[in-house]
Amino acid sequence: MPLRCLMAGIGPPHRFRTIRLRIYFKRLEHGRERALARPCWFWMNAQQGELPRLPPLDARIPQWPPQSLVDRKCPLCGRNNPHVLSRPDGLPVAYCLQCNLWYVSRAPDENTLIDWYRGYWRTFRPYELTARTAAALRRTALEDAKGDLRFKRLGALSTLQGSRFLDVGCGIGVDLVKADALGAKVTGVDIAPEACAFVSRHLGFKTNLGNLEDAQLPSDSMDVIMMADLVEHPLGLRRLLDESLRILAPRGLLVFWTPNGGAAGTSCETAKEWVGFRVDLEHMQYLTADSVVLLAGQYSCTVEHLESLDTPKLDDIDRPQVCKRAQGTTLRGSLSRIPGVRRIRNAAFSFIEKSEVKVTERDGNFRLFSILRKKGSA
Numbered sequence: 001m002p003l004r005c006l007m008a009g010i011g012p013p014h015r016f017r018t019i020r021l022r023i024y025f026k027r028l029e030h031g032r033e034r035a036l037a038r039p040c041w042f043w044m045n046a047q048q049g050e051l052p053r054l055p056p057l058d059a060r061i062p063q064w065p066p067q068s069l070v071d072r073k074c075p076l077c078g079r080n081n082p083h084v085l086s087r088p089d090g091l092p093v094a095y096c097l098q099c100n101l102w103y104v105s106r107a108p109d110e111n112t113l114i115d116w117y118r119g120y121w122r123t124f125r126p127y128e129l130t131a132r133t134a135a136a137l138r139r140t141a142l143e144d145a146k147g148d149l150r151f152k153r154l155g156a157l158s159t160l161q162g163s164r165f166l167d168v169g170c171g172i173g174v175d176l177v178k179a180d181a182l183g184a185k186v187t188g189v190d191i192a193p194e195a196c197a198f199v200s201r202h203l204g205f206k207t208n209l210g211n212l213e214d215a216q217l218p219s220d221s222m223d224v225i226m227m228a229d230l231v232e233h234p235l236g237l238r239r240l241l242d243e244s245l246r247i248l249a250p251r252g253l254l255v256f257w258t259p260n261g262g263a264a265g266t267s268c269e270t271a272k273e274w275v276g277f278r279v280d281l282e283h284m285q286y287l288t289a290d291s292v293v294l295l296a297g298q299y300s301c302t303v304e305h306l307e308s309l310d311t312p313k314l315d316d317i318d319r320p321q322v323c324k325r326a327q328g329t330t331l332r333g334s335l336s337r338i339p340g341v342r343r344i345r346n347a348a349f350s351f352i353e354k355s356e357v358k359v360t361e362r363d364g365n366f367r368l369f370s371i372l373r374k375k376g377s378a
Contacts, residue, residue, distance in 0.1 A: 052268065056088040057278040058317050060124055064089065068112040072105050074098070075237040075285055076295070081105065084268050089281045095266065100290035102261040102271070107284055110235055116282070120192045124282075127172055129194060134202035137177045145178035150257060153371060154224065157304055158253060160184045163223040168212050168244065169230035173199040180205070184224070189215050212243045220249040228257040232283040245299050250376025254301070260308050260368040261286025275312050276366065292370045301372040311364035 073080050074096040083092035083105050094105035108116070121127050145151045154160060161183035167175050170188030172195055180186050188207040190196050196207040208215035211234070225244050234240050248254055264274035264286065271277065276286060289306055296303050 051083055051086040051092055052272060053086040054088055054272060054278050057275065058281060059319055061089050062116065062281055064108045065112060068108045069106050070109050072107050074101060075103055076101055076291065085271060087277050087281055093277060099294060100288045101285060102264055103285040107235060113235065114191065117191045118193060121172060121194050129172065129198040131202050137174065141177040141181035145181050148178060150255060150369065151178055151182065153305055154253065154255065157371065164221065165224045166222040167226045169227065170199060170207065171195050173203045173205060175226055175228055176205050177203060212240055217247045219246050222247050222252060223249055224253045226255045231256055231258050231287060232285055235284055237285060241295065241299065245374060248374045250374055252374050254372045254374065256287065256292065256368065256370040258287050258368050259283065260288065260365055262288035262308065263365045279312065279317060287368055289368060292368065296372050300375050302375065304373050305369065305371040307369045308365040309369060310367040312366045
């Protein structure tokens with residue numbers, strides 16, 4: 001069964017969706033047994049000499065200190081797997097057949113990564129962290145939340161009004177503002193000091209500096225845990241998942257929004273064609289739909305939603321990054337608040353869209369969107 005959208009929440013009755021899930025699990029297990037039974041081409045590839053190195057695409061290529069690099073096993077099962085190819089930053093990537101997971105198999109150590117993330121929002125992904133940016137985020141928060149398919153799907157599965165919402169890797173608080181606008185009680189965690197300072201000072205939300213374990217949040221204390229563009233980053237993926245499931249309340253929801261490693265296929269030839277290995281080179285692993293289903297089983301969670309979607313955002317990615325501003329802080333954003341200007345702009349956009357092929361967020365398969373529900377009684 002092709003995994004375009006395993007459970008979109010729209011379609012046949014629940015009992016038929018359950019049957020489809022069971023069929024998918026059986027096919028997944030059968031496919032894994034066949035993969036493990038046949039000779040692994042990765043070993044042959046590793047013995048042929050130098051790894052194929054992907055050409056650069058993202059202008060932001062980290063310069064990892066050679067002395068900080070350490071060999072790395074599969075972050076889910078702990079198995080050693082051979083290197084398959086090399087990213088533009090020189091780090092090798094391996095594939096674990098047991099977990100259906102692509103991961104960086106020689107990576108900077110944890111201290112190097114922590115140091116690297118300090119100043120992330122000022123140097124690597126520069127953003128204007130001012131009160132004006134915070135005001136712009138708040139001004140469009142409710143409208144943005146209603147148009148965000150992640151929040152629409154969450155709203156269909158549970159009410160956000162009054163729920164305890166934790167955003168791990170909250171960054172500058174974009175999702176915190178949306179959840180707050182929908183009535184949630186929000187808390188953020190981020191490893192970047194400047195991001196936490198901005199969210200606390202200008203948005204007024206509680207934040208915890210460091211990783212999730214450093215926050216020492218009580219067990220069963222959150223109803224929704226959002227991990228948007230997060231699970232691909234940490235070296236200790238298991239520690240992150242263990243801690244998040246401890247904090248999540250029974251029947252709570254865990255949301256993944258991450259690059260879809262499944263789009264890279266399972267061979268060196270298909271992997272070389274996937275753009276995900278050439279951009280955002282701070283990523284340390286790439287989940288697939290199969291690995292999400294595997295994790296759901298290991299953590300006794302039910303899969304409420306699992307979908308591949310979206311296309312990569314490559315505009316100006318080959319150029320040095322400039323400081324970004326939230327929508328509404330620019331002259332164009334300020335003009336759009338003048339009565340009548342927004343109506344004229346929307347009419348113009350509507351006319352243009354009618355003459356173009358419209359690309360929606362649900363097109364493509366670059367990202368993986370998953371919602372897991374923790375079992376238990378609420």
